[in-house]
Amino acid sequence: MQEDFHYYATYCAAFIAGYSHKESLDIAYSAQFVDVCSRTLLSKIKGPGNAATTQLQLELMDARTDPVGLQDITRIWSSFHFLPKDLFAEKKKCSRRYRNKYRLICGPNGDLVVKTVELAKGKPIQSVGIAMHVLADTWAHANFAGTPSLVINNTNYVFYELIPEGDGFKERQIKFVHKKSVPDDLDNSVYTNSLYQSNENSIMNLGHGRAGHLPDYSFVRYKYLPAWGEYGEITKDNPSDYMKAFTQMIYAMKYIRGINQSFEIDKYDTEAISQWKERIQGIIEKRQLLASEDWKAFGEELSGQVIEDFAIDKYFNEYVSANKKDKDETYLGKFIRGAIAHKGMVIDEIGKSGNKLAGVARGSFLNRFFRGNQK
Amino acid sequence: MTIFQRIRNILIGLIMILIGLIFLINPSDEAYILVIGVLFLGLTIKGIKDIIFYITMARHMVGGKIILFQGVVLLDFALLTGSLSNVPKIYILLYLVLINGFAGIVEVLRALESKKEVDGPWKMKFSHGIVNFILALSCLIFIRHNNTALIIYSIGLIYSAIMRIINSFRRTTFILIE
Numbered sequence: 444m445q446e447d448f449h450y451y452a453t454y455c456a457a458f459i460a461g462y463s464h465k466e467s468l469d470i471a472y473s474a475q476f477v478d479v480c481s482r483t484l485l486s487k488i489k490g491p492g493n494a495a496t497t498q499l500q501l502e503l504m505d506a507r508t509d510p511v512g513l514q515d516i517t518r519i520w521s522s523f524h525f526l527p528k529d530l531f532a533e534k535k536k537c538s539r540r541y542r543n544k545y546r547l548i549c550g551p552n553g554d555l556v557v558k559t560v561e562l563a564k565g566k567p568i569q570s571v572g573i574a575m576h577v578l579a580d581t582w583a584h585a586n587f588a589g590t591p592s593l594v595i596n597n598t599n600y601v602f603y604e605l606i607p608e609g610d611g612f613k614e615r616q617i618k619f620v621h622k623k624s625v626p627d628d629l630d631n632s633v634y635t636n637s638l639y640q641s642n643e644n645s646i647m648n649l650g651h652g653r654a655g656h657l658p659d660y661s662f663v664r665y666k667y668l669p670a671w672g673e674y675g676e677i678t679k680d681n682p683s684d685y686m687k688a689f690t691q692m693i694y695a696m697k698y699i700r701g702i703n704q705s706f707e708i709d710k711y712d713t714e715a716i717s718q719w720k721e722r723i724q725g726i727i728e729k730r731q732l733l734a735s736e737d738w739k740a741f742g743e744e745l746s747g748q749v750i751e752d753f754a755i756d757k758y759f760n761e762y763v764s765a766n767k768k769d770k771d772e773t774y775l776g777k778f779i780r781g782a783i784a785h786k787g788m789v790i791d792e793i794g795k796s797g798n799k800l801a802g803v804a805r806g807s808f809l810n811r812f813f814r815g816n817q818k
Numbered sequence: 819m820t821i822f823q824r825i826r827n828i829l830i831g832l833i834m835i836l837i838g839l840i841f842l843i844n845p846s847d848e849a850y851i852l853v854i855g856v857l858f859l860g861l862t863i864k865g866i867k868d869i870i871f872y873i874t875m876a877r878h879m880v881g882g883k884i885i886l887f888q889g890v891v892l893l894d895f896a897l898l899t900g901s902l903s904n905v906p907k908i909y910i911l912l913y914l915v916l917i918n919g920f921a922g923i924v925e926v927l928r929a930l931e932s933k934k935e936v937d938g939p940w941k942m943k944f945s946h947g948i949v950n951f952i953l954a955l956s957c958l959i960f961i962r963h964n965n966t967a968l969i970i971y972s973i974g975l976i977y978s979a980i981m982r983i984i985n986s987f988r989r990t991t992f993i994l995i996e
Contacts, residue, residue: 444996445996446996449996478996504821505821507822508822520995524995534878537878538873538874538875540874540875541874541875541878545878584995593876593879594875594876594878594879594882597879597880597881599880599881641885642823643871643875645823649995650995651995652995659996668880669880670879670880670881670882671878671879671880672880673878673880674880
C-alpha cells in the first residue's frame with residue numbers, strides 16, 4: 444500500500460471511527476511514518492536504530508544475508524509490512540527450514556492481527572497508526588512473506604490482469620519490466636518488478652518485489668501462480684480486499700476507542716460506510732497509480748477540514764530539541780516506543796512458535812515500553 | 819545485488835582473467851591441470867548445493883525442478899571434468915571450448931526467455947552469449963592449431979570475466995515495498 448491508503452484513507456477511516464480531525468491526522472501520520480522510519484532516518488534524528496520500521500533501498504543493498512542479517516530483515520518486514528497469518532501453518536513432508544519460511548506468509552485475519560490491535564488499545568495514538576498500517580498491509584501484501592525467499596515469494600510468467608468488461612472480466616497477460624525509471628503502464632499492463640535471482644536469500648526475493656507494485660494498487664485484480672502454492676492459481680481481488688481493509692480499520696479503531704467491546708477476526712464495519720459506499724468503491728476501483736487526491740478530497744468532505752500533505756519532518760524538531768528524559772513524551776518518542784513494542788510482540792510470537800527466522804526479542808523491548816507507560 | 823554478491827562476482831571475474839592470462843603467457847600442462855581442478859571444484863560445489871537446495875526447499879516451489887536438473891547437469895559436468903586429468907591437451911581444450919559454447923547457448927536462451935517474460939536486461943546477456951558461442955566456434959575451427967585455439971579461448975575467458983565485472987557494477991531494479 445502507498446501513501447494514498449496509509450495516510451489519506453487511514454485519516455478517513457479514523458474520522459469515521461469517531462476520532463477528531465487532529466487525532467485522525469496524527470493516526471494517519473503515524474501509519475504513513477511506518478513506511479519511512481528507517482535506520483538512516485533514526486540516525487539523523489538520533490533515535491534508537493532498533494525502532495526502524497522499514498529499510499531503504501540502499502540499506503537493503505548493503506544488508507547482510509547471513510542468518511543474523513536475515514533475522515534483522517525479517518524482524519522489520521514481518522512485523523510491519525508482512526504480518527504472518529498463521530505461525531503454526533502445516534505443510535506436509537517439508538523441511539523445517541522450508542516450513543519456517545512458509546509460516547511467515549502474510550495474510551489477513553490471523554491471530555497476530557488481533558494481538559496487534561489489542562496491543563494498541565490504551566496506548567498513545569501513534570500506536571494506533573502503527574497498528575492500522577500493519578492491519579492494512581495484511582490485505583495488500585497477502586500471499587508474500589516478509590523474509591527474503593525464492594521458494595516463497597517468486598513469481599513466473601503466469602500472471603494475468605483481470606480487466607472488467609461487461610458483466611465479467613477479460614484476461615490480459617502482464618508484462619514485467621525492470622525499468623524503475625519508467626512508471627507502470629496501466630493501459631497496457633506493463634509493470635516493473637525486481638530481477639529474478641536464483642539465490643534463495645537474495646533481497647530481490649523479499650516480499651512482493653517479484654510481483655512489482657501490483658499489490659499496492661487498489662484497483663487491480665490479477666491471477667498468478669505463487670511459488671509456494673503447489674501450482675494452484677490465486678486470484679487477488681484488490682478492490683474487494685481494500686474495501687475490507689478500510690472497514691476492518693474502522694472496526695478496529697472503534698474497538699480501540701472503546702465503542703466495540705472486542706476485536707474479532709473477519710468482522711468489518713460496513714454499516715459505518717453505508718452512505719459513502721459507492722464513493723469509496725469509486726476511489727478504490729479507479730485505475731490510477733496513486734489515489735491520494737481522491738482520498739484527500741473525500742476526507743476533507745468528511746471532516747470539513749483541510750488535510751495537510753504528509754511532511755516527513757513534521758515532528759523532527761520537537762524530537763531533536765527535546766531533553767533526553769522528555770523525548771519519550773514527544774510525538775516521535777511515542778511512535779518509537781510503539782514501534783519497539785509492536786516489533787517485540789511479533790518477534791516474541793514468531794519465536795514462541797519455534798521459528799528462529801526473526802531471532803529472539805530482547806526483553807527490554809516490552810519491558811521498556813511497559814515501564815514507560817507506568818510513569 | 820548486495821555488496822557481498824558484487825565483491826564475489828568481481829573476485830570470480832579476476833580469477834577468470836588470471837587464468838586467461840596464464841594460458842596466454844604460459845600454456846603449460848600444469849596450467850591445464852589448474853584450470854581443470856578449479857572447474858571441477860566449482861562445478862561440484864554448485865551441483866551439490868543445487869541438489870540439496872532442491873531436496874530441502876525448491877521441490878515445493880513452482881518451477882523448482884529446474885534447480886534439480888541444473889544441479890544434476892552441473893554435477894555431471896564436474897565428474898566429467900575431474901576425469902580429464904590424464905587425457906591429451908587437445909581433448910581438454912576441446913572440452914573447455916564445448917563448455918564455453920554450451921554456456922553461450924544457455925546464455926542466449928536465458929536472454930530470449932527474459933525478453934519474453936520481461937523487457938529488461940536481455941540485450942547484454944544475449945550479446946554475451948553470442949560472443950561466447952562465436953569464440954567457441956572459432957576455437958573448434960582452429961582446434962588443430964593448438965596455440966591459436968588457446969589464444970582464442972583465453973580471449974573468450976577474459977571477455978566473460980570483464981562482462982561479469984561490469985555486471986557487478988550495474989544498478990539492479992529493486993521494488994520499494996510500501
